[in-house]
Amino acid sequence: MAKKKLYIAYGSNINLEQMAYRCPTAERVSTGFVENYELEFRRVATIVPKQDSKVPVLVWELKPEDEQRLDRYEGFPRMYRKETIPVKIGDKVVDGMVYIMNDGQISPPPESYYTGILKGYVDNGMDTSYLKVASERAYSHYLSELQEMCVECDETEDIDEDEDDDYDFDEYDDDEEIDPDIDGQTRIDYHSLRM
Template sequence: MKRLYAAYGSNLNIKAMQKRCPNATIVGTAQLDDTDLVYRGKPPRVYLTLVTKKGVSTPLGIWSVTESDEAALDNYEIFPTLYHKEVRRVQIRERDTGHTRDADVFLYTMVDGMPLGTPDADYVDACRTGFADFGFDTERLDHARQG
């Protein structure tokens, strides 16, 4: 059974996702309203997560993933120790047709209590490549760095 997964960080990186989740396919993009990106965690595990912020929206890359892909994502995201899963309703703009539709997607958000931090340069580069892969503004990553 396939599920829709919403990526906002390193899992936007198409090359990395092809290795991590070989059955995953790009569905399209979406925006998650009233959320912003911040880097949190304890070195060396400082990664992006979502925080509530009125008036800001976060771009999402939407993937269709199989059960084995989801298991690989769980492992990569250190679920449930570092990240937990949430289901959100978003409006997806389909990549192939440009049509929009509402759908439930799952995404990972960092567990509570992690401090703001400075990410590893390789992680930021992977995220930057992913943002470019999906046509998102990479300046958002610089803003996230500031917390």
């Protein structure tokens, strides 16, 4: 009989419905915490090392076929790598496998993705404040990057505010007939095409 493995979920795989679909034979073990890590969004969730922080997690027991299915869903090994890290469950500390994103920049999650994780937090009785803080941090980072880009644009573009002053928008009267053969080009009378 193949050996089962503990899997530490912190993102969308906390959602019970999603895991039932992805890994029908996976068994929920318990909620817990991964210490000295922080939840981060790079559109999708990952965890990053941060001293004196912790991330609420849901621990699953996987059969080898469950892990193979998750590898495909998580984009292993290109998008995520697998590491074995300690997880605290009650008073005990055990080792479990976790997917950690290889690259990427902080970026807010899509609403549907965030909502799916939030449902998992609620269904498992987990503290949603960790999720909200990570999302707010991602949005704050995103907005500060946009502001920096706007400042750079303002510095590099010298826009002449009087640029349009040379053009007289009232020069043509709407009722005035326009020569249909201006500059030798035949103009189509679109009014005659109406049915």
